[in-house]
Amino acid sequence: MSPAALIFDVDGTLAETEELHRAAFNAAFADAGLGWHWTRDLYRRLLKVTGGKERIAAWCVEIRTPLPPARIAALHADKTRRYSGMMATGRIALRPGVARLMAEARTRGVALAVATTTTRANVEALTRAVWSATAAEIFEVVAAGDEVAAKKPAPDVYRLALERLGIAADAALAFEDSRNGLLSARGAGLRTIVTPSVYTSGEDFSGAFVLLPDLADYHPFAAGKVVPAS
Ligand code: XBP
Ligand code: MG
Secondary structure (H helix, E strand, C coil): CCCCEEEECCECCCECCHHHHHHHHHHHHHHCCCCCCCCHHHHHHHCCCCCHHHHHHHHHHHCCCCCCHHHHHHHHHHHHHHHHHHHHHCCCCECCCHHHHHHHHHHCCCEEEEECCCCHHHHHHHHHHHHCCCHHHHCCEEECHHHCCCCCCCCHHHHHHHHHHCCCHHHEEEEECCHHHHHHHHHCCCEEEECCCCCCCCCCCCCCCEECCCCCCCCCCHHHCCCCCC
16 A cells, blocks of 8 residues: 655755764854864764754763753754754755655655654755755654654654654654664654665664665555565
């Protein structure tokens, strides 16, 4: 049976955005005079903590430098502003197959949704940069990390997306790039197609419905069926 909705993770799945997030974190840290710099290797490890605010808080614990929650929130707000600016002037492209899959879904009346750890502001920044459109013009539903009690790997954000779509989990497909995302989608009962990204390659993706390098060769609407491509 053809799915009624496709629910996409954003960071690492729609586009390789994490280098932009990392640059925005580092710029915010430098401006605040903190003397912190997250290298690629360090960021790969820190990404296991989902959510920017939570990641900064975990870092503070790691380096035994306590910061009050309000300071972390202000740092993160500055990081989000910088990320939007960098997104607007950068050259972020969708990952292979994403645009084609979304277009095929639209043609068939299949709903498009987002379930992301990042904020709605960052989803808007991406849709403006890629489609020159608002998130609401591209996605029927956006469920964001700042709207749920528990971020990925908890299932909350996928459950929220399903609730807003008004459909059951078996009527949708989820698209993820990380183990945390896979656990979240699976926790909500979703079949999950995983395309590892630069920062998540090598993670444990057991339980994925389909595991592919990218979506270029993924055709869920072929012959009107959803079949695992591998
Ligand atoms: C992505 C994240 C996000 C971004 C930063 O996880 O963990 O935290 O790195 O975004 P996923 P914010 O792709 O699994 O949703 O700083 O806005 O939280
Ligand atoms: Mg992701």
